[in-house]
Amino acid sequence: MTALLEVSGLTKRFGGLVAVKDIGFSINAGEILGLIGPNGSGKSTVMKCIMGIEKPNAGSVKLDGTDVAGWPTHRIARHGVGIVFQHARPLHRQTILEHIQLALLPDNLFMLVTDHKITRRAEEIAERVGLGQVMHRLPRTLPFADLRRLELAKAIARNPKVVLVDEPFAGLTAGEVADFSALIGSFRAEGHAVLLVDHNVKGVAALVDRVLAMYLGEKITEGTAEEVMRNETVRRVYLGGKIETAARPDREGKGHTPLLDVRGLGVLYGKATALDDVSIHVGEGEFVSVVGLNGAGKTTLFNAISGLVPFSGTVAWRGETLAGKTPGAIARGGIVQCPESRELFGDMSIRENLDLGGQHLTVAEAGKQLDWLFGLFPILKARQGQAARTLSGGEQQMLAIARALMMKPKLLILDEPTLGLAPVILEQLSKALEVLRQTTDITVLLGEQNVTFALPHADRVYVIEHSRIVWEGDPGRFAEEAGAGYL
Ligand SMILES: Nc1ncnc2c1ncn2[C@@H]1O[C@H](COP(=O)(O)OP(=O)(O)OP(=O)(O)O)[C@@H](O)[C@H]1O
Ligand SMILES: [Mg+2]
Known part of the structure; x- marks a missing residue:
């Protein structure tokens, strides 16, 4: 031949x-x-x-x-x-x-x-x-x-x-x-x-x-x-190895103090319904995964929370409505989204993208956060001067996640973070999330269709299908009750 x-x-x-x-x-x-x-x-x-x-x-x-x-x-x-x-x-x-x-x-x-x-x-x-x-x-x-x-x-x-x-x-x-x-x-x-x-x-x-x-x-x-x-x-x-998680740190009151409360959310794109009567809540320190197929509405839900798309219903953050707040004000209030589309500044270097994320921190805080992130993603340290646009697919994903973390979010929203990452990096990211969970009081809202990544970390799981939440529960019950089509 x-x-x-x-x-x-x-x-x-x-x-x-x-x-x-x-x-x-x-x-x-x-x-x-x-x-x-x-x-x-x-x-x-x-x-x-x-x-x-x-x-x-x-x-x-x-x-x-x-x-x-x-x-x-x-x-x-x-x-x-x-x-x-x-x-x-x-x-x-x-x-x-x-x-x-x-x-x-x-x-x-x-x-x-x-x-x-x-x-x-x-x-x-x-x-x-x-x-x-x-x-x-x-x-x-x-x-x-x-x-x-x-x-x-x-x-x-x-x-x-x-x-x-x-x-x-x-x-x-x-x-x-x-x-x-x-x-x-x-x-x-x-x-x-x-x-x-x-x-x-x-x-x-x-x-x-x-x-x-x-x-x-x-x-x-x-x-x-x-x-x-x-x-x-x-x-x-x-x-790399299997994705594993340690025993959950059972902090006092975790999951009880409400942080984010979304009620009856509706979003229309023209005549198409993107979200229909969606209600979710996330408590302080919780790790909540929203699992759903492509097009189910995960990104729309996150964009509504971040103030990027108009919606009906209510979104409350620490008891106060977010209605009328700009995306910038919402982010400064502690809700930081790492979008699926990454939204990096392509002509700026890795370091400049990260510095932008940390601009509201003091120099000392920013330095500390940067060190920590460089430990998590060594490639970003080695390539600080490289333009974001020239990074490989997976490197861009790491930068997007790092930039979101640079902002020291109270609630970190991760939209499909596994996209384009090699298995070994997934394992690292998984460990990093685990460390975050163990050592900080960060709250995470994760959107994924990759359930092998979304389930091990989660305290609670929502399943979204055709613009609606169709299941909510413990990750341990996911396989038998909602797993069809995902596992
Ligand atoms: N125009 C460029 N200037 C400088 N470095 C570049 C450029 N294009 C690619 N690189 C670097 O070359 C290396 C290889 O990149 P490439 O995109 O081929 O990786 P890849 O194997 O496809 O990775 P991934 O799985 O993340 O997509 C990367 O480290 C990347 O940062
Ligand atoms: Mg590639």
Whole structure:
């Protein structure tokens, strides 16, 4: 069999940092290679070098025998390589269907053709990826998973020989991962060569033919998923251990002094109901998890609490209503949200982003907090001067969490913090939350669809489904009473 994609000696430097070092592999037609490794190990950079988004410093990228290394992206795309990005950036004014139509057109015909055949084909693709019901809607009105589907739909439309898929499973539920796996599997069945990056180890292992593991830009090992996951170094630097929690610190009165009290919350986006009669409460020192699938309403709930979207009903904080307060005033009052979308200042450095978070602290306090956070996330310390925009996906997530903690919140709202984090970092984050819980009186409201992360820490769990709270209870009872669809 001849390799469709053959990469050898690939190297990419950013200043003094060698992000990718002498990486080589080949992928045959009808084969899926998984690329795994901790956050910042160079996986996305490998993809960008293949796609021509970054110019490699050395090495070759052979497509069907032609070395395309260093070519501009549009030529590489025309030569048959497509990328499905880690973060989707859809156009705002085009519908889902129009996005797919655009991807079907050769680039010189951009927007000039309204061919019925193209429309038919676009509709077929929308159906195939599960966007049939929403194809006439605008991307911003759709939940996160649908935007990921759109990216896949565009890749199918462009029909590249080699498909690079960066973190398709991030933020998806088990059911959605199965759907996406089937779609990616169909690329294989149609004879494409697929390079797949994801931190969902189970999802990757089930789908790929082979796995290559990277660490600090270099290849650690390559083999079957089973072989690679057994590798000692892979276990140590990537997989880490199980998420565990210590016995709960049973502080006097914990969970009794009400801190946040949300009653009868309703939010409409246009005519669509995003939240319907939602009531939750969080007591001082409690750790409360809100579990729900994508699009269920978690982010809307947090945004309402943070004063970012208008709502009906009441939100009270320490007995006082938050109605009419600005998001800034709410944050200064102690409610700090680490949003799913991260909202970092891309052109500012890590340090500047953190300093902004700590601007209301005294110099001494800020210094102490910074030290603590640098201990938690050493990579942030090592890279203080790096622009946030150039950080890897997982590094950005760590920065967003650190910036929220820098504000010394009374109530920390974490919206899908596990998104894009390597297993070993999840374990670290989990430990960090545990330390927070044991050593401070911080109160946490966590939104997750990843229940293996959300349950171990929680004192109490809410399940939100289709804009409503449908279950509330003890995490120990979750599995039998509400677990279907999550576990
Ligand atoms: N333009 C850039 N300038 C400086 N450093 C960069 C740039 N782009 C990437 N890096 C660094 O190169 C390293 C590799 O990044 P890359 O995005 O390839 O990691 P990754 O393996 O995809 O990680 P993740 O799993 O977190 O997405 C990271 O440490 C990142 O900070
Ligand atoms: Mg990446």
